[in-house]
Amino acid sequence: MALFWSCALLSCLVAVSLVHAEMKLDCRTDYMTLVWTDPRSQADFSLFRLGSCFPTSFTAREVAFNVEFDDCSFRKLVTGDELTYSNDLIYTSSPDSSVLPFALPVVCSYKRPKDWYPMIYDPVFSTYGVEDLMFHLELMNADFSGPAESTEFSLGSIIPIMASVEQENHQPLLVLLEECVATTTPDLLPSAEVYKIITNKGCLVDSKTSRSRFERQNVNDLMLSLQAFRFALGQEVYIHCSIMAWDPNSLDETKKACHYVADHGWELLDNPVYSGLCDCCESTCKSRKKRSLGSEKTGFVQKAVLGPLTITE
Structure with missing residues (x-):
């Protein structure tokens, strides 16, 4: 079943005001890829989470998630002709870190297919x-x-x-x-x-x-x-x-x-x-x-x- 997809975070590329970080979001039919890059940060990139998911991979400068919408506790909403999956990119920090914890919304929005109908109630x-x-x-x-x-x-x-x-x-x-x-x-x-x-x-x-x-x-x-x-x-x-x-x-x-x-x-x-x-x-x-x-x-x-x-x- 084909879905027409779009990204709800400013064309999938957001320059975030947190230091010099950049977040790239690629929304696909039933999964998404997110890459957070911050070459100047002192953050421990292993402490990033996307909802309930651990990173797919990380280095000293970036963290990446390649996940399906059925995972990570994504929230699913249907309004009118729009189908939306939302979650939070969370940095949990550590007690001795100088980088404070934070959370940012992550949203993928799609045009609802004509042959798609929601469950009666979740x-x-x-x-x-x-x-x-x-x-x-x-x-x-x-x-x-x-x-x-x-x-x-x-x-x-x-x-x-x-x-x-x-x-x-x-x-x-x-x-x-x-x-x-x-x-x-x-x-x-x-x-x-x-x-x-x-x-x-x-x-x-x-x-x-x-x-x-x-x-x-x-x-x-x-x-x-x-x-x-x-x-x-x-x-x-x-x-x-x-x-x-x-x-x-x-x-x-x-x-x-x-x-x-x-x-x-x-x-x-x-x-x-x-x-x-x-x-x-x-x-x-x-x-x-x-x-x-x-x-x-x-x-x-x-x-x-x-x-x-x-x-x-």
Whole structure:
């Protein structure tokens, strides 16, 4: 089955502002090749990852990936006549390195073939994080016991969403949702109209006017019961979130899960005794703790997108 392909990173050649690096992206029918070159960098090129994939090859000056779209935790989206595969080129760095970690989007866009039809529904959208962490954002069934069977929700019903992280060698990390907004596009563009769900570093602002709430059964997952809203009624909706995995003993005003309880006020999900951390949800949440090299390594943040889903009258 032939695909007409194009590259979504400025003709597959991007001069990146990170030092003097250059990224070449070649999108093919069912695979892609990416080469990152930086002759002046002090980076360890073995520490690059493309999603969940290790480099195909690397030298002291460049790293290369030759991978299929079925690998590396690529995200697949179909909108209108466009089929898009997206991932992240991640540099994880090392503790003693002078080169800071970073992540850059990698996107291949295709014209959808006339004889191609999507699966009825694939509910899991995974995003590779850093080191040995794998983040997930999923639509669930009503009791969170399995994946959702439909992406259509009636206005006012509950949309069950679960954020989770798989971890191997880390200390136990608490999963939090920093920010979540709904849009009608799979890419969060600066000009896009958005519906705010979670803002201010973990404040479920939608809960002030709805039945939306947080729940938790395990430290490594967070359940969001989101009441279906009127925004973009009848259209395709995408929910964009920042997922955080954080040291459960280092919560503060910027690392928390707060929802609003009627006739009570803001409540901290994981320990209501310290709900004072949620007071800033009505203003601006800023950390009062001084940052140190140690505190910077207590958690990780990754972006993910869920959708499309549809809310009907």
